[in-house]
Amino acid sequence: MELFKALTVLESCREIARHMIIPRRSKTVPLRDSLGYRLFEDTLSADDVPGFNRSTMDGFAVRARDTFGASESLPAYLDIAGEVFMGKDVFGAAGPGKAWRIPTGGMLPQGCDAVVMVEYTEELDQRTIGVTRPVAPGENIVRRGEDISTGELTVARGRVIRPQEMGALAAAGITSVKVEDPLSIAIISTGDEVVDAEKTPGPGQVRDINSYSLFGMAARVGAAPRLCGIIGDDYRRLKEAMESVITESDVIILSGGSSVGTRDVSARVIESLGNPGILFHGISVKPGKPTIGAVVAGKPVFGLPGHPVSAMVVFILMVEPLIRLGRYPDSEDEFLKDFPVTAAITRNLRSAAGREDFVRVSLRHQDGKVLADPVLGKSGLIATMANADGLARIPHSLEGIEAGDMVRIKLI
């Protein structure tokens, strides 16, 4: 069935990348609603964080040198010059032999460069303390700008905003952020046998699974998915639908068409839409072999297999990176960053040299090791996907793996 020699997943992605034009649109959102978006531009801090030398302990702010040599038997005696209150400016400046009461988080008086923990002081009277242990300059404080300094890159362009990035941006006073406007992903199910999930299928009919699972996958990685319904294996109707969809979306996903005739309809429609059209028809991956990859007017168009599992796997491999990064990984190493778990497979699995396999696995931990149990069951069954924690990769260089071999796993 392949019009071209079957490419690997990475080669297929590179083919798409050579022709696609992924738009970079921005929008501005309040920091509070920014979770999961990708930053559109570098964010620089307008201020030092913290804005002052800050105590990390309850104790006394001092000049460190005034405590040098202090010990329990020979304390350093200091005058209590005042008290620091949270969130307040400090009056007076440090001088030889002076100490200020200071709470955790308080601002060090001018000239003080360390804090003595209250545990290492003894109060002799209301005006005098003895320090029983020396402190080094900088001890028990965070210096002005030590967390984030003025003009410093707080969060880099392209980073996905997690809760900690929200925190860092808040610290830098950035409460509205310019983010990349998510890619819009059009999702079309094809096939004369497919009916809406709300309907009761008649003889020979099946419910539309892919619209839901692909919608969920696109939404999970931050895209703006759009369900465009079910279209039968009809050249004219599919072409009409695609023509309207392609002007309104950044990426177009067709799924369905596992039979030769059906795949032909999708392929012919895609070819008719514009250049460069179909780049490959069939990739050396399992599941997901009969995938069509195309670019039309700069927009990636994917013809995913109708099998729900194959469709999800190919979506994970070829559409997810595009949504998450706005581009394809540069290298196998970058591609594999998305497979953070390493585990020992618990069964022998066959593969074919030159083909990359992705095996559904469930994970368990035993004696400090992570074990990946292949999920059994026929490959087309959606239930096997619901029972899986991850996808384990068998690289195309191998003809299989043996129980105990380590595999890289993407959590799904």
Next chain:
Amino acid sequence: MELFKALTVLESCREIARHMIIPRRSKTVPLRDSLGYRLFEDTLSADDVPGFNRSTMDGFAVRARDTFGASESLPAYLDIAGEVFMGKDVFGAAGPGKAWRIPTGGMLPQGCDAVVMVEYTEELDQRTIGVTRPVAPGENIVRRGEDISTGELTVARGRVIRPQEMGALAAAGITSVKVEDPLSIAIISTGDEVVDAEKTPGPGQVRDINSYSLFGMAARVGAAPRLCGIIGDDYRRLKEAMESVITESDVIILSGGSSVGTRDVSARVIESLGNPGILFHGISVKPGKPTIGAVVAGKPVFGLPGHPVSAMVVFILMVEPLIRLGRYPDSEDEFLKDFPVTAAITRNLRSAAGREDFVRVSLRHQDGKVLADPVLGKSGLIATMANADGLARIPHSLEGIEAGDMVRIKLI
């Protein structure tokens, strides 16, 4: 500072669990919008999936026994009785020596029990094929109900809905789902020094980081967070705020108050609200030691440290499971399920026996191994959190770990 002996994280969670009453409210959402919710009840399939014996190949539907003994030199000859069309009922029934043209996904005629791939047939004329290889009963087909059968549990109560669960539910015809109404989490920042992130801090003041990072963390795991603003270290004002918040929220998070005085205000307010009140004050964890845990009127109340990193770590350990599961993990094993990555730490790290440490790490892969580099920098700095991929756990039984030791990691 501890009013009680410091508990471990798990012991602390158990203390909270003994007194808390977590509401189970449901709401119904369209399947399309169900991503990330937890199912409120078991979902049973009303139908068989697929609803008919279905071909997984392009070829001919046959009675397997009619092909037994067939070979290239001695093909089994069969009459072409008709053609199966996608999504259509089939007319006629199988009889000895009959075959139907069938596409992948097509419905097998009554009495057929296997499909011969087109590659293993030769068409002699329009009415006759030769089968050159036998098929076993069930070969190249998915049987009716083999994916999901009528009355079968499709997705169990309590499961978080991922894209594959959306697909399985769609397959079973369940297009609106009863899900658990997310817990509402009230988030209050305390401290005289804390100002809104939109403001430029004056001398001694710092911006409110925790409201944003905790809001993000709660939202990420599917809770309904509510920002309740910043309240100074004022007993009356904090008590008023807490009294109103506690009636409207399921879980209450205070953060702030790393100094003794500030913590006292939070503690006194929590104690004043009702029974059983404070259950522990200080846990044996780093960072996050000065955490207050309380239950008031069945609702968990957490007094998190003011340090942004400590607050996030304790949130991850003590609040996240509650949001994700609606309860605390039953065992250390279940607790550790949330730490799916195992990696080799790349530096020696000290800890204290009896204390559990959580170390920010960045991950890299090298020679088939996962390496965890501790993120350096003072522990209170939010920037260290933004540079981290995960939290590595040093169990309380250890006094430290050495470079090369394996650690469990939660991705953050």
